Amino acid sequence: MSSITYASLELFKEFRSIPDDDDTRDEILAATVLATSRQIDRLCSKDPGGFALAETITSRTYSTVGRTYADRDGVWLLVDDIGSTSGLVVEVGNGSSWSTLTGYETGPENALERGRPISRLCTPSNWADGRRVRVTARFGFPAVPEEIERATLIQANRLYMRKDSPQGVAGNSEWGAIRLGKIDPDVEALIWPFMSPGFG
Numbered sequence: 001m002s003s004i005t006y007a008s009l010e011l012f013k014e015f016r017s018i019p020d021d022d023d024t025r026d027e028i029l030a031a032t033v034l035a036t037s038r039q040i041d042r043l044c045s046k047d048p049g050g051f052a053l054a055e056t057i058t059s060r061t062y063s064t065v066g067r068t069y070a071d072r073d074g075v076w077l078l079v080d081d082i083g084s085t086s087g088l089v090v091e092v093g094n095g096s097s098w099s100t101l102t103g104y105e106t107g108p109e110n111a112l113e114r115g116r117p118i119s120r121l122c123t124p125s126n127w128a129d130g131r132r133v134r135v136t137a138r139f140g141f142p143a144v145p146e147e148i149e150r151a152t153l154i155q156a157n158r159l160y161m162r163k164d165s166p167q168g169v170a171g172n173s174e175w176g177a178i179r180l181g182k183i184d185p186d187v188e189a190l191i192w193p194f195m196s197p198g199f200g
Helices: 009-015 026-043 146-164 185-194
Strands: 058-063 068-071 074-093 098-100 105-107 118-123 132-139 169-172 176-179
Touching: 009 026, 009 146, 026 146, 026 185, 058 074, 074 105, 146 185
Parallel strands: none
Antiparallel strands: 058 132, 068 074, 074 098, 074 118, 074 132, 105 118, 169 176
16 A cells, blocks of 8 residues: 555644644554545545655556547547656557657646646547557656645544544534534545546
């Protein structure tokens, strides 16, 4: 499991008004932030740690079948989130031999400048159906989006407080008992724009 978290332990302690010099709960607090980060990955259909920029450059291979669409700019290939153009290499081939592709475009336009990842590549012609594309890059987002960081803090706080409501019920003598939902509504609103739509 990825050890990348979308909010720091220090920020979570500040969020919960825990003094910096109080380290008695650091282990459980850190574990809660880590578990919440992976929960948000699953909700948004991201690879573990996918909202952060990968530290290393890796290669991923894609089939062109079912992953392309055309518009006036050319033919687009959907790829995993790419967080940097540094070291980006695109190759086409048959799985055993590859040739470097040049003259491609990235999309959406100005994605990295807006803090969003590159999620598609375009060529003026076709990607040659049935062929494969190998992309070498630093995958992920350029940086963890502020909305994801805030959602992590809110949901981690909810998860941490779960120890005080073991049956999923919270309340007091004034307003009675209520059943807690699995995901905070504000978290759902924050992560909704990052949830991946289907593509058929």
